[in-house]
Amino acid sequence: MTIFRSLFVAVITASALIIPVACDAATTTTWNLMNIQKLEGWNTNNLTTVNLIPQGLAISTETQGQLVKVSDIKHHVDTISITYISPSGGQGVFFWRAPGMTEEEVYQIPMTFTQSTTQQKVILNMSKVSKWDARSDRIGFILNANTQLVLQEMSFSGPSILDNIIFPLKTYFKFDVPHAYSINFLWGPLMTYSQEQLDTMYSQVPPNGDSWNKAFYALLAAGLVLVFLLKKLFHKNSIVAFFMLVAALWLVYDLRMGSEFISFARTDVRTWWSKPLDLKDFRDRSSFTAFAQTAAAFTKDKENYVFIASHGWPFWGSMQYEAYPALPVSHEADTTGIDTWIIFNRRDITTNEEGRLVLNQEPISPPGDIMMNFQPGSFVFVTR
Amino acid sequence: MSYIWLPVGLLLPTVCGWLLLRLVEGTTPVLFTWERWIAGFVLGGIFTTYAIFLTEVTGIGSFSFLSMLVTQLVLLGILKRSAPTIHYPLSTIHSTPWKLWQKITTGILAAWFLAKLISGMIFVSGPAYFDDTISNWNLRAKAFYHHQELILEVIPGKGTGIGSYPQSVSLLKTWLMHLNGSWHEGLANSIHILWYLSALSLLFFALRRLMSLQWALLGTYVLSSVPLYLVHGSSAYGDCFLSVVIFLALSWVYFAATSKKAQRLSFIRLGAVAAGLLVYTKNEAILLHLPPLAVIIIGLLVIGGFSAKEKKATLLWYGSCVSAVLIPWITFKWMNNLAFGNAKDVSGLTLEWHEGVLRAIGLNTFWEGNWNLLPVLFFGLVIAQWRAAFRSPLIILTGFFFMVVIGQLPIYMFTSLYIEALNQTGYARGIIHLIPIVVFVSTVLLERMKREE
Structure with missing residues (x-):
């Protein structure tokens, strides 16, 4: 009994020491090219000479050429270290072909190989590169002409095991805000693996994260396998338990998506319904909606007005809707007889001493007065 | 205050719809009391606006x-004279006793x-935001309201793309604005949340006809927890509305296929009216x-075990109801050279393979958060219940789902509408139309599976 107790204490103690280290260690994939006998998965194109030597993959090229590896990295990568020796130094690009791209498409970033006869290391911080995707199936370099390089090692490091657990859970309840695309699709629960990725997740389209659905499907698949095994091995029908699992996952999913939808409404209340008109913001259109509603009053009983905004979509259509039945006209069209000019977010449009609107130092309107100054660059101008 | 016009304005279309349904049910009512009112609201809105058109x-x-x-008062007068007023209470499937956990779960959900x-009410009552609200549904309602006539080219010089759409949704909004006396965004949009609630309620009643209260509530909860359907229910788009009519x-x-004799004919008549509208x-x-x-x-008609009389009645009712709307509507479209596609004309589309469509569809269906699980x-x-899904009357719904989905795929894969799938703009809306059917089939199969245990 004492032996078992000692063993138990030893295991617990060892685990307590090992687990934090294991969890804290970053996940790394290394492509070593030193002291190997055979080059596998690498392809070259248009490089003058390529030899495998004990120090690494020696390349000498008089023309621009390509070195590429078939990649199958299974984890997230935010740092890439490239170890090399380059007697000539040189310029090139690092490229990758992200999932969904066609054969001819790649993303690329420029890189420099420092001239030196000793080992050098370049570290690429890929967390700052929005298009980087560790799941890319081709990764490589384009080397400029007259480059000599011995590529020794490439290592791809990602977040630790602990990050891989904590961040996906944290990200589960990270909500999107309503966008024009929200009527067509919702990204749903996503997984990220680092604080930086979490902070910038929705700042790009598509968001920088993996779908949580894969975890749900994995759980459902595991449940189904278990049901099958229990039936086969123990003649036990556990299909009800499986549907309880489905129900539990459904509720968790509903909690996530329902909360996101409630957050949409809360944002509307906070930024639109509870604010006075001049402080109202509406979703991702900021103050435009409040401006359009205020400016629309100046188009009453008019057929047309001139509308100029910083962007065509969505402002043109929205202004047209708010001011209907008055219709917008571009300032480049014939504006004769139109007295109302609605300008949104165009600080480059001002009035001159004659009272005309001026764009690129050219007068674009007859003389008039600003009747409503909403914010810098956004106003209603009525000709005299 | 403007919101008071919502119930007031919907009174006439709803009563007209109710009377229409009562009329076609005749001496064999098959709808639950509330079900008839709710279906009356949905179909009455189309019926009255079609008459106005x-x-x-x-x-x-x-x-x-x-x-x-x-127009609405005349319709009301005609229907009031014709519709039988006798009320027959319907029996429902008895519920199993409630367990404590069921009560608690139902309360929480x-x-x-x-x-x-x-949240949906707050979301929908804000300023117009989504593209088709601004360029189609509400804009046309505004045009009808301001000009008080049918305008096909709402924005001069921009063609009749959106003008090719039926006017039902926009005309209902126009009617509400007339009552209010001015355009009110929240009032114009509020009707959409009622269509969403109608979808939930009508699904509930349909399920209740087949199963216990608990199961019917479960199916209703499932529909309420489909994320993109909730967004559509809370947005001024026509897709949730269409989904309710398809479901009816x-x-x-x-229900016609699973009923007998007079009840079957009653459901056939109701189905024909819904198909026409x-x-x-x-x-x-x-x-x-x-x-x-x-x-x-x-x-x-071929394999449904219908008698000769039932076959004749089915053909007559469907032929009459669908023709009554389809022929005038198509004639009108032809006369005005209006498109027959989804605002984009299908006649001029060339066929060519477009890569990436299936991937985009897979992404939207399985990897985004649109549909829960x-x-x-x-x-x-x-798959698990394929016999019940394809070799029972349920094939009416499963078959319809697969025909529509499989029918849509070539449109996205081979025509210039592929961009709607790639950009995920049109594809999901096509699925929204089918979601109540999908939930109905899923709940029926699930309940059947549980019963077989």
Whole structure:
């Protein structure tokens, strides 16, 4: 009994020491090219000479050429270290072909190989590169002409095991805000693996994260396998338990998506319904909606007005809707007889001493007065 | 204060719809009391606006307040004279006794649903935001309201793309604005949340006809927890509205197939009315939904065990109801050179393979947060219970789903509409139309599976 107790204490103690280290260690994939006998998965194109030597993959090229590896990295990568020796130094690009791209498409970033006869290391911080995707199936370099390089090692490091657990859970309840695309699709629960990725997740389209659905499907698949095994091995029908699992996952999913939808409404209340008109913001259109509603009053009983905004979509259509039945006209069209000019977010449009609107130092309107100054660059101008 | 016009304005269309349904049910009512009112609201809105449209294009009336009012009152008068008023209470399937955990779960989920519903009301009543609200549904309502006549080219010089859509949704908004006396964004949009609630309620009643209260509530909860359906229910788009009409048209055929004698004929008549009014909802209805529905009706007549009298009645009712809307509507479109696609004309589309469409569809269906776990639940249940799904009357719904989905795929894969799938702009809306059907089938199969245990 004492032996078992000692063993138990030893295991617990060892685990307590090992687990934090294991969890804290970053996940790394290394492509070593030193002291190997055979080059596998690498392809070259248009490089003058390529030899495998004990120090690494020696390349000498008089023309621009390509070195590429078939990649199958299974984890997230935010740092890439490239170890090399380059007697000539040189310029090139690092490229990758992200999932969904066609054969001819790649993303690329420029890189420099420092001239030196000793080992050098370049570290690429890929967390700052929005298009980087560790799941890319081709990764490589384009080397400029007259480059000599011995590529020794490439290592791809990602977040630790602990990050891989904590961040996906944290990200589960990270909500999107309503966008024009929200009527067509919702990204749903996503997984990220680092604080930086979490902070910038929705700042790009598509968001920088993996779908949580894969975890749900994995759980459902595991449940189904278990049901099958229990039936086969123990003649036990556990299909009800499986549907309880489905129900539990459904509720968790509903909690996530329902909360996101409630957050949409809360944002509307906070930024639109509870604010006075001049402080109202509406979703991702900021103050435009409040401006359009205020400016629309100046188009009453008019057929047309001139509308100029910083962007065509969505402002043109929205202004047209708010001011209907008055219709917008571009300032480049014939504006004769139109007295109302609605300008949104165009600080480059001002009035001159004659009272005309001026764009690129050219007068674009007859003389008039600003009747409503909403914010810098956004106003209603009525000709005299 | 403006919101008071919502119940007031919907009174006439709803009563007209209720009377229409009572009329076609005749001496064999098959709908639950509340079900008839709710279906009456949905179908009455189409029925009255279609009549208003006919008065306008024939020059008898216009889209003015008085003309719209008179048209509805005349309809009401005609229907009131014709519809039988005798009420027959219907029996429902008895519920199993409630267990404590069921009560607690139902209470929690009801509170959760209420929170989402209130959020939906806030979300929908804000300023116009989504593209088609601004360029189609509400803009046309504004045009009809301001000009008091049918305008096909709402923005001069921009063509009649959106003008090719049926006017039902926009005209209902026009009617509400006439009552209010000015354009009110929240009032114009509020009707959409009622269509969403109608979808939930009508699904509940349809399920209740087949199973216990607990199971019917479960199915209703499932529909309420489909994320993109909630967004559509809380947005001024026509797709949730269309989904309710499709559900009525299909589920009533299903109940006709599972009923006998007078009840069967009652459901056939109801289904025919819904199919006819389906034409006047959205453009897709003619191209995507009526053809599979016709296949199903023909299939039902061939292998559905209908008597000669039932076959004759089915053909007569469907022929009359669909023709009554389809022929005038198509004639009107042809006369005005209006497109037959989804605002984009299908006649000029060239065929060529477009890469990436299937991937985009897969992404939207399985990897985004649009549908909760409904796709895997539905496909899993259809596979596990394939006999029930394809070799019972349920094939009316499963068959319709697969015909529409498979029918849509070539449109996205081979025509210039592929961009709607790649950009995920059009594809999901096509699925939204089918979601109540998918939930109905899933719940029926799930309940059947549980019963077999």
